Amino acid sequence: xxxxxxxxxxxxxxxxxxxxxxxxxxxxxxxxxxxxxxxxxxxxxxxxxxxxxxxxxxxxxxxxxxxxxxxxxxxxxxxxxxxxxxxxxxxxxxxxxxxxxx
Amino acid sequence: xxxxxxxxxxxxxxxxxxxxxxxxxxxxxxxxxxxxxxxxxxxxxxxxxxxxxxxxxxxxxxxxxxxxxxxxxxxxxxxxxxxxxxxxxxxxxxxxxxxxxxxxxxxxxxxxxxxxxxxxxxxxxxxxxxxxxxxxxxxxxxxxxxxxxxxxxxxxxxxxxxxxxxxxxxxxxxxxxxxxxxxxxxxxxxxxxxxxxxxxxxxxxxxxxxxxxxxxxxxxxxxxxxxxxxxxxxxxxxxxxxxxxxxxxxxxxxxxxxxxxxxxxxxxxxxxxxxxxxxxxxxxxxxxxxxxxxxxxxxxxxxxxxxxxxxxxxxxxxxxxxxxxxxxxxxxxxxxxxxxxxxxxxxxxxxxxxxxxxxxxxxxxxxxxxxxxxxxxxxxxxxxxxxxxxxxxxxxxxxxxxxxxxxxxxxxxxxxxxxxxxxxxxxxxxxxxxxxxxxxxxxxxxxxxxxxxxxxxxxxxxxxxxxxxxxx
Numbered sequence: 001x002x003x004x005x006x007x008x009x010x011x012x013x014x015x016x017x018x019x020x021x022x023x024x025x026x027x028x029x030x031x032x033x034x035x036x037x038x039x040x041x042x043x044x045x046x047x048x049x050x051x052x053x054x055x056x057x058x059x060x061x062x063x064x065x066x067x068x069x070x071x072x073x074x075x076x077x078x079x080x081x082x083x084x085x086x087x088x089x090x091x092x093x094x095x096x097x098x099x100x101x102x
Numbered sequence: 103x104x105x106x107x108x109x110x111x112x113x114x115x116x117x118x119x120x121x122x123x124x125x126x127x128x129x130x131x132x133x134x135x136x137x138x139x140x141x142x143x144x145x146x147x148x149x150x151x152x153x154x155x156x157x158x159x160x161x162x163x164x165x166x167x168x169x170x171x172x173x174x175x176x177x178x179x180x181x182x183x184x185x186x187x188x189x190x191x192x193x194x195x196x197x198x199x200x201x202x203x204x205x206x207x208x209x210x211x212x213x214x215x216x217x218x219x220x221x222x223x224x225x226x227x228x229x230x231x232x233x234x235x236x237x238x239x240x241x242x243x244x245x246x247x248x249x250x251x252x253x254x255x256x257x258x259x260x261x262x263x264x265x266x267x268x269x270x271x272x273x274x275x276x277x278x279x280x281x282x283x284x285x286x287x288x289x290x291x292x293x294x295x296x297x298x299x300x301x302x303x304x305x306x307x308x309x310x311x312x313x314x315x316x317x318x319x320x321x322x323x324x325x326x327x328x329x330x331x332x333x334x335x336x337x338x339x340x341x342x343x344x345x346x347x348x349x350x351x352x353x354x355x356x357x358x359x360x361x362x363x364x365x366x367x368x369x370x371x372x373x374x375x376x377x378x379x380x381x382x383x384x385x386x387x388x389x390x391x392x393x394x395x396x397x398x399x400x401x402x403x404x405x406x407x408x409x410x411x412x413x414x415x416x417x418x419x420x421x422x423x424x425x426x427x428x429x430x431x432x433x434x435x436x437x438x439x440x441x442x443x444x445x446x447x448x449x450x451x452x453x454x455x456x457x458x459x460x461x462x463x464x465x466x467x468x469x470x471x472x473x474x475x476x477x478x479x480x481x482x483x484x485x486x487x488x489x490x491x492x493x494x495x496x497x498x499x500x501x502x503x504x505x506x507x508x509x510x511x512x513x514x515x516x517x518x519x520x521x522x523x524x525x526x527x528x529x530x531x532x533x534x535x536x537x538x539x540x541x542x543x544x545x546x547x548x549x550x551x552x553x554x555x556x557x558x559x560x561x562x563x564x565x566x567x568x569x570x571x572x573x574x
Contacts, residue, residue: 006231006353010271011152011246036245044335045230051482055334057230059479061237061244062143063136063185063547064218064364066512067228067479075550081185083138 007040017086028084035061035068035080038090046070046079048094055095069093103558104179106132108425109195109208111186111367114142115411116403116418117214118169123419125177127426132206133173134184134197136547140170142216143236144411146243155246158270160263162411169415181206188544189371192398196557198549203557210398210425213368214418217361217404220383221517222256222468223477223485226330227357235264235358248273252354253339255279255328258462259307261358266310269317276352278314279341281359281465283324290461300454322348326467330355359465363405366516369542371396377534380459381408382469383520384539391424392417400425413451416444469524477525478518480511488522492529498538499523512548515540 014029021043028037035058038046045055046068058068061080068079071091108124110117113135121131133140141148145166156163173180184197193211197204219234226232235254241247248271254261257280265275290297297304314321327342331349340349362383365375373394375384385407388394392402402421403414420441427437471477473486483506496502499509499522508522509515515522519540527537 006250006252007241007247008250008273009247010155010158010242033245036241036247039241040245040247049482054228054482055230056228058233059228059237060219060234060517061240062218064513064516065479069512076548081136 007036009040017084019084019087020089022091030084030086032084033080034070034072034082034084034090035078037084038070038079043092045092045095047092050094053094103205103207104132104181105207106130106179107208107429107431108132108210108212108422109134109193109206110212110214111135111195112142112214112216112403112405113137113140113173113180113182114144114214114216114403114414115166115169116216116405116414116421117142117212118173118418119415120212120214120402120418120422120425121178122169122172122175123422124426125175127422127431129422129426129429129431130177131179132208133178133180134186134195134206135180135182136185138183140173140180140182141166143240144216145169146240148243151243152246155242158242158267160267160270165411185547185549186367187547187549189367192371192396198547198553201550201553201556203549203553205557208398209429210400212392212400212402212418212421212425213394213405214401214403214414215364215367215405216414217408218364218516219358220360220362220464221477221521222357222359222465223471223475223518223521224255224328224330224357224465224468225472225475226332226336226355228476228479228482229330229332229336230334231332231336231353232330232355232357235261235356236361238354238356239264239267242267242271249354249356251276251352252356253277253279253350253352254356254358255281255325255339255341256357256359256465257282258358258360259303259310259458260361262307262310262314264356264358265319266313269313269319274314274317274319275356277320277322277350279325279328279339279350280321280323281325281328281467282462286463287461290457293457293460296453296455297457299450300457303454328465328467359468360462361404361408362520363407364516365405365539366514366542366546368394368399368401368405369539370544370546371399373399373401375539378407380456382464382524383408384523384534390420392421393424409448409452409455413448416448416451420444420448469521470528471521471525477521478506478508478511478515480513480518481507481509483508483518485521485525488525489529492526496526497530497532499526499540500538502526503540509540514542514546
């Protein structure tokens, strides 16, 4: 499933660094907000729910809703409360088989 | 363990202004904040926005910048990226920063945790592509990103502000689907004298509406039966206006119908809360200085009742004056003299609220959602299930939790608590006060065993019997 991005950058993007997402390399802006950078890269969904398998993406962007939970270097974290760092290993709980921009 | 006269949780307008007022009285302050940079949500990232972004965000940025500059003080220790997970003994605060747990201990504690957006459960609100309107604003402030092909749905001043900012950014929303009606506006008019005292905000609001009109954004008002359609992503929003059904294709739906106090931290230490009917939310019990019934604990800003950023700033300073008085840094006469002009300004700031609260009431369809609507996003529990638990005899949210797990997922009830209280109250014919709210227990933010183990020995016992246990 390929979708036109609904996110437009107002400023020049920052310096790109390589992270691992679900076992593949992905370039994101160094020090950027991880949830925002994944949205801008068209990654969807961030996870699937353990209850029904429903897809989820960021909802509040302020650390309150926990919908943007991803696994970072083995620990489940809120993507919207995390900064992008080179080499971080990210996996999407329950959503591994689907990468939106494939 | 770091010690100070005052520990403040939250570096938004209330927390920053309290910290500054406290050091001016001679106190030392530890300012804990979850974000990497001070500002709170309203002034998020304010000291680092590019000029282009500042033009989009508008003049509020200047005020926020001044507050952030004011906390650069040798007696203010601002600990950024600090996620508070427990408070014990009233004023000892356990937090994690960069994966390491630590404790900050104060003679007094000020909780300034601000607001969250009122949950707006409508069918489809859990789909990717549906976000809070505030989230769109955070994307602009923090990351310089604007969402395109968006429809804004709900009501209130923030909805207009976000829409106007999107217009300025060159990506106007496709439409505004507003839930308030002409009748709401008419009933708000009896608060017109107060509204006139808040004329500066009214003028700003009219300016936003003019920008939205100029950008040619279609506005619908009195919308009901709002639902988001889509399989794996938002594809369209459906709603009804005066009996006529509408359906708009879009990629993003931004929901907003007001903000409510974020009471999680105060509740976790047993501060009592009461229902405020006008704002349809719970507010913590506190005196005119923001002092809660819990020993040494103060609460200021939107977390104590919605008043907006400028009111929060004033309330934070007022609390700091009393805290300085408590600690003998100010005499009662000095404290009162300094508080007098702040209180006068606060009354002026709050004058517009009764008008706004009635002109833009919460969307009824989200206060009492249709049975099939998910209300607890984490555990995916529907409104119909909550009503069923009431029929089985559940009088309050804590009893109902055991039946459906709502409120027990990772967000700990932040985005279903008020809805569940309202549903149970309506179904049982009881007031929200009698119905009550979830009992919030630490950890109020996730903490790993590794982070706990990293904690230096301080005599602090995470499993120790706590003062507030009697409340539970």
